[in-house]
Amino acid sequence: MIDFFATFPSMPALMGQLTVGLVNGAFYAMLSLGLAIIFGLLKIINFAHGAQYMLGAIVTYVLLNQLGIGYWPSLIIVPVVVAAFAILLERTILRRIYRIDHIYSLLLTFGIALIIEGVTRNYFGSAGLPYYAPESLSGGVNLGFMFLPIYRAWVIVASLLVCFGTWYAIERTRLGVYLRAATENPSMVDAFGINVPRLISLTYGFSVGLAALAGVMAAPIYQVNPNMGSTQIIIVFAVVVVGGMGSIRGAIFCGFLLGLTEGLTKVFYPQASSTIIFVIMAIVLLFRPAGLFGRKDEEETSQTEVAEESYSFLANPYVTLALIACALAAPFLFYPLFLVKVLCFALFASAVNLLLGYGGLLSFGHAAYFGGSAYITAHSVKVLGLDPVSGIIAGTLVAALLGLFIGWLAIRRQGIYFAMVTLAFAQMIYFLAVQAPFTGGEDGIQAVPRGALFGVIDLNSNLAIYYFVLGIILLGTLLVYRTIHSPFGNVLTGIRENEKRMRSLGYNVARYKLLAFVLSAALAGLAGSTKSIAFQLASLTDVHWAMSGEAILMVIVGGVGTILGPFVGAFVVSGIEHYLAGVGSWLSVIQGMVFVVCVLVFRRGILGEASRLVYALKRHRAKTVSRLSSVNFEQASGKTEN
Amino acid sequence: MLETSKTSSDATSLQDAPDLLLAVKDLEAWYGESHVLHGIDLEVRRGQVVTLIGRNGAGKSTALKSMMGVLEKRAGSVQFGGVETITAPARDIAKLGMGFCPEDRAIFASLTVRENLFLPPVVRPGGMDIDTIYQLFPNLRERMNSWGGQLSGGEQQMLAIARILRTGATLLLLDEPTEGLAPVIIQQIAHTIELLKERGMTILMVEQNLHFVSRIADRHYVLEDGNIVDVLSGTDVEANHTRLQNYLGL
Numbered sequence: 043m044i045d046f047f048a049t050f051p052s053m054p055a056l057m058g059q060l061t062v063g064l065v066n067g068a069f070y071a072m073l074s075l076g077l078a079i080i081f082g083l084l085k086i087i088n089f090a091h092g093a094q095y096m097l098g099a100i101v102t103y104v105l106l107n108q109l110g111i112g113y114w115p116s117l118i119i120v121p122v123v124v125a126a127f128a129i130l131l132e133r134t135i136l137r138r139i140y141r142i143d144h145i146y147s148l149l150l151t152f153g154i155a156l157i158i159e160g161v162t163r164n165y166f167g168s169a170g171l172p173y174y175a176p177e178s179l180s181g182g183v184n185l186g187f188m189f190l191p192i193y194r195a196w197v198i199v200a201s202l203l204v205c206f207g208t209w210y211a212i213e214r215t216r217l218g219v220y221l222r223a224a225t226e227n228p229s230m231v232d233a234f235g236i237n238v239p240r241l242i243s244l245t246y247g248f249s250v251g252l253a254a255l256a257g258v259m260a261a262p263i264y265q266v267n268p269n270m271g272s273t274q275i276i277i278v279f280a281v282v283v284v285g286g287m288g289s290i291r292g293a294i295f296c297g298f299l300l301g302l303t304e305g306l307t308k309v310f311y312p313q314a315s316s317t318i319i320f321v322i323m324a325i326v327l328l329f330r331p332a333g334l335f336g337r338k339d340e341e342e343t344s345q346t347e348v349a350e351e352s353y354s355f356l357a358n359p360y361v362t363l364a365l366i367a368c369a370l371a372a373p374f375l376f377y378p379l380f381l382v383k384v385l386c387f388a389l390f391a392s393a394v395n396l397l398l399g400y401g402g403l404l405s406f407g408h409a410a411y412f413g414g415s416a417y418i419t420a421h422s423v424k425v426l427g428l429d430p431v432s433g434i435i436a437g438t439l440v441a442a443l444l445g446l447f448i449g450w451l452a453i454r455r456q457g458i459y460f461a462m463v464t465l466a467f468a469q470m471i472y473f474l475a476v477q478a479p480f481t482g483g484e485d486g487i488q489a490v491p492r493g494a495l496f497g498v499i500d501l502n503s504n505l506a507i508y509y510f511v512l513g514i515i516l517l518g519t520l521l522v523y524r525t526i527h528s529p530f531g532n533v534l535t536g537i538r539e540n541e542k543r544m545r546s547l548g549y550n551v552a553r554y555k556l557l558a559f560v561l562s563a564a565l566a567g568l569a570g571s572t573k574s575i576a577f578q579l580a581s582l583t584d585v586h587w588a589m590s591g592e593a594i595l596m597v598i599v600g601g602v603g604t605i606l607g608p609f610v611g612a613f614v615v616s617g618i619e620h621y622l623a624g625v626g627s628w629l630s631v632i633q634g635m636v637f638v639v640c641v642l643v644f645r646r647g648i649l650g651e652a653s654r655l656v657y658a659l660k661r662h663r664a665k666t667v668s669r670l671s672s673v674n675f676e677q678a679s680g681k682t683e684n
Numbered sequence: 685m686l687e688t689s690k691t692s693s694d695a696t697s698l699q700d701a702p703d704l705l706l707a708v709k710d711l712e713a714w715y716g717e718s719h720v721l722h723g724i725d726l727e728v729r730r731g732q733v734v735t736l737i738g739r740n741g742a743g744k745s746t747a748l749k750s751m752m753g754v755l756e757k758r759a760g761s762v763q764f765g766g767v768e769t770i771t772a773p774a775r776d777i778a779k780l781g782m783g784f785c786p787e788d789r790a791i792f793a794s795l796t797v798r799e800n801l802f803l804p805p806v807v808r809p810g811g812m813d814i815d816t817i818y819q820l821f822p823n824l825r826e827r828m829n830s831w832g833g834q835l836s837g838g839e840q841q842m843l844a845i846a847r848i849l850r851t852g853a854t855l856l857l858l859d860e861p862t863e864g865l866a867p868v869i870i871q872q873i874a875h876t877i878e879l880l881k882e883r884g885m886t887i888l889m890v891e892q893n894l895h896f897v898s899r900i901a902d903r904h905y906v907l908e909d910g911n912i913v914d915v916l917s918g919t920d921v922e923a924n925h926t927r928l929q930n931y932l933g934l
Contacts, residue, residue, distance in 0.1 A: 235778030
């Protein structure tokens, strides 16, 4: 145990960290405040909030270096410019998805964030760009017990004023009354003659403007770089979960409080400073699932668009056999390691799909299990000398345990909150992976021996590893198939469609969700373990949030709620990466665009659309046939749920 | 109680009358895929009180919602004050002077009573001033600083009516103003509506309470399965009581 008194820091060090904590808290507060306002009125979680904050900092940098416009004018110009961009975004894109499931808004804004970050990374690189505070705010004052940098003091005071001003505008002004009323019942407010669509645009613009303002203020403190938003937004999600989503006061208060806590942790137990917010989130979920200031949220039922009247390709034995034949012959047509990658990702995506497509739960943190078990397997094979199969089993078991723990906490929230909570926990695992001694930090665990299967079959040839991986992935897929077509799978689908009703029928909904979560985590772990053996590598990329996003992208592209969809999605997405590797940072722009297009026009994915088409064709043919020979078409075209 | 049932005019031959405030022709409406209104015609003159009656699910509330523009999937023609509004959004219809009081009253729980009352912007001059509103609904004055969610059903109904009276709306759409209220409150609401009628307010109202309706309405439209199946003038009600009861399935 740590001896607090022995390690008690000096007064200036303590106050210094407290100031840093308050500065961080100031940014958390401004960002979570904007998120809370947007969520209230638009009912979307603005994943692009971090990217828009980053955009604020980048535009500030550009204004100074290209146009010679300094800090003070930037404080006004930048929020206005970024807000104008946001309003354009709202009018052209976001407006289309208000009436569909909230999960899609998260995916859409995630795609937009990828595009913004990809474009800025392309022009400004990933290195930090320096920006200096204006003359009048540089330097500091010695207060006797501490040295206070003036710029930091300015940030704290200014953001407190901005937060208070925003709170006042919402609670005490006529416009605020409109905003609160429209949050509660937009169509009635519209029926009073108030232009609600314009109110929504302005609100979105204002909230994004707040994020951009935070970006301007952050420019002299943090290095201006295209990645500064994404790490920030995940922490802000955790802040929002702690504060309670709908609450303006909660956002402000918890923003500052958690920033302060982070600063204090840096003093007393620095190793935990990057994870403390997530630990607090876990505790809050345990005791006050709705958040410190939140009201108990309404039940959300998921309406992910699963093709209901569709044709099950796997129900046809010829199709299944042909697919297996293709899989066996594939390494002679494609580069085997590319196929191995596709297979591993397909299983990973299947795990995400099991939760999303059949349980209606969007996990945004499956990289934790994928990457976590990759580390475990790589370590146990390379350092502990286990054979590959034992290594994979060890990795999968650890993923299942991790899933049990995180799932137990996460299933306390639903819908969009569930996605935020899983994302935040995955980020905690990411930070642990960065710090843990055995993970090898930035290098990861390299040169993991592939070894020999059962000590006899050497896996070092690409062909051998392909069939080895194929076997594992087929087993995993079979497990998914059996799960979905079992009574358990039916109950899960029932929960997706109407959780309340399932509860009223006497099902222990939480237990079913948890079991599905553990199963899904184990499958993601199996995929990650297999990947680490096949590619002889486990690295931070595997646990990064972008990996979770990629798995979701594969599911959406392939078709939510179909067994083969993840395979199609993995093939398409990995194919884009493989063949467009030369485009560098444009890759995330392309991925972002695929996200946006899929959510806007193509929500059933490739296989979802295909199976609907085949079903419609079969039905049409069956109708014609039945008219001729009066055969009942119900028998002719098996209507299945896949 | 004031008995002020004006002699009603014949339901027909209202065409092009200068005092025609609302003319609905062949109005159809849908909830998603389901077709709820199948082309209804109705007319309301200035200063009249007109009711829509019919069983649950006949399309009464839907009719009000599609006239207000709250229900967007609609077709046909709704002329309000001579302006065609079938494609207009609700906010534009409101600005023409239509005030809507929905069945659930739509009191905002997170706003105070005062905020609720002053929420709808004034759309035309001639709205009721706050003192008159207090006279009409003395209960509201005492509860101005309470949250909207803390009001009783009767108070909510009064607030819902009061807030559209302030705006200067020329036509009030009231959806079951007496539903679920205690008899003494119903009396008060009825009294209010009579008073409004005396002041020349035009009202189109959905109401199941025949006793209440027969006293003040000039004309009744009977809705059944999304069609208008009968029109009765106010004075007919007593005479046709059994016929009406039949429609309502009582």
